[in-house]
Amino acid sequence: MDNKIAVVTGANSGFGFLSTLELAQLGYKVIATMRDIHKGNALLQRAEELNVGDLVELHPLDVTSEASINEFSIYLNDLGKVHILLNNAGFAGAGFAEEVTIDEFREQFETNVFGVMRMTQIVLPFMRKQEEGKIINTSSISGRFGFPGLSPYVSSKHALEGYTESLRLELKPLGISVHLIEPGSYRTNIWTTGKKVTPLSMQKHSPYFGYMEAINSEIQAGADTLGDPREVATIVGEIALNKKKAFRIPIGKGVRLTLLIKTILPWSIMENIILKKLGMKNTKKDGPYSKAE
Numbered sequence: 425m426d427n428k429i430a431v432v433t434g435a436n437s438g439f440g441f442l443s444t445l446e447l448a449q450l451g452y453k454v455i456a457t458m459r460d461i462h463k464g465n466a467l468l469q470r471a472e473e474l475n476v477g478d479l480v481e482l483h484p485l486d487v488t489s490e491a492s493i494n495e496f497s498i499y500l501n502d503l504g505k506v507h508i509l510l511n512n513a514g515f516a517g518a519g520f521a522e523e524v525t526i527d528e529f530r531e532q533f534e535t536n537v538f539g540v541m542r543m544t545q546i547v548l549p550f551m552r553k554q555e556e557g558k559i560i561n562t563s564s565i566s567g568r569f570g571f572p573g574l575s576p577y578v579s580s581k582h583a584l585e586g587y588t589e590s591l592r593l594e595l596k597p598l599g600i601s602v603h604l605i606e607p608g609s610y611r612t613n614i615w616t617t618g619k620k621v622t623p624l625s626m627q628k629h630s631p632y633f634g635y636m637e638a639i640n641s642e643i644q645a646g647a648d649t650l651g652d653p654r655e656v657a658t659i660v661g662e663i664a665l666n667k668k669k670a671f672r673i674p675i676g677k678g679v680r681l682t683l684l685i686k687t688i689l690p691w692s693i694m695e696n697i698i699l700k701k702l703g704m705k706n707t708k709k710d711g712p713y714s715k716a717e
Contacts, residue, residue: 427453427479429506430664433487433543434513436463439562439607441470442657443510448476450664452508457485457496487513487539497546506550508664511540512562517576520632523624529576536580541587548600557600560663561588562656565608565679569686572698573625573632573639592671603663608676609650638702651676 430447434440435456444456448471458464464482471480483499486492500506517524517532540561551557566574567581585604592602625636655675662668674680686694 427451428508429453429455429503430508430510431455431457431500431506431543431547432510432512433457433485433539435482436460436467438512439653439656439660440510440512441467442654443512443660444480445470445474445476446657446661447508447510447664448479449474450661452479452664454480455483455503456480457483457513459484459486487542488534490542493542493546500546500550504550505554506547506557507554508558508560509543509547510560510562510660511543513539514562514580516574517580518574518636519576519625520573520630520636521575523630523632524576529579532576532580533583536577537583537587540584544591548595551595551600552598555599558663559591559595559600559602560660561602561604563588563604563606565606565674565676565682567604567606568674568683571639572702573636589671601663601669602671603668604672605656605659606672606674606679607651607653607656608674608679608682635702635704638704642702 430452432440432444432447432454435444436458444454444467448454456464456467461482461484468477468480468482471477483496484492485496514536517528519528544559547557561584563584564581566578567585570578588602588604595602624630625632627633659668659673659675674683
């Protein structure tokens with residue numbers, strides 16, 4: 425059978441893992457990429473259990489490396505076609521803007537933004553020749569809504585949103601559809617092993633230490649209400665089947681309501697809501713922020 429080809433980045437865990445299985449079950453030959461293919465054993469095992477083991481192929485790929493991208497491009501030339509690209513590889517950089525180094529911001533953008541751009545550029549010649557294709561970029565509610573202590577991650581997702589808007593307008597006349605999935609909080613490793621916290625903000629001498637503690641407490645407090653990441657994989661499958669044609673697809677508990685509230689309320693009210701939820705108040709004598717009484 426001449427299967428259509430899907431490429432998934434960051435396929436060893438989370439949304440990428442589940443989306444790989446979803447696409448394979450729809451009959452796609454899925455090239456599941458990750459920096460270390462030894463981390464793909466669980467994916468291959470699960471694919472075998474679902475009787476789609478022959479449709480999942482692991483391939484090493486580091487989206488931040490030009491050499492790795494070039495090697496993968498040669499591999500794609502041998503395949504000769506790509507029908508779906510799911511740009512999923514990413515990590516969450518945290519820390520307060522004053523204490524995050526430019527190199528740390530750059531590292532965040534290399535994966536979450538420039539990695540997407542690199543992958544998009546190498547698949548587009550195939551999609552243009554085919555006059556069809558789907559590019560799915562995994563964004564976040566953080567691409568539409570800022571949050572304190574997460575400026576590296578938030579700014580990278582805002583950049584991804586702008587890039588993808590332009591991409592959508594450029595490619596639609598060519599028969600190539602572009603989509604943004606904007607998940608809220610889900611049970612993936614993005615906030616555990618996929619999270620990089622700036623050490624300065626976690627040290628007690630940091631003026632932002634109390635603030636960062638409050639943010640971490642808020643994230644941990646909501647752990648029990650995190651959504652099932654299979655919902656996102658289902659959306660990927662629906663896009664593949666042309667059941668979902670929207671450009672932006674926000675998904676997750678409270679996401680649509682949050683975006684609506686941001687549209688309606690003045691920013692001054694929104695920021696007060698956020699600071700109150702975190703229990704923070706501005707003080708001049710105790711440093712930039714301290715815990716509210």
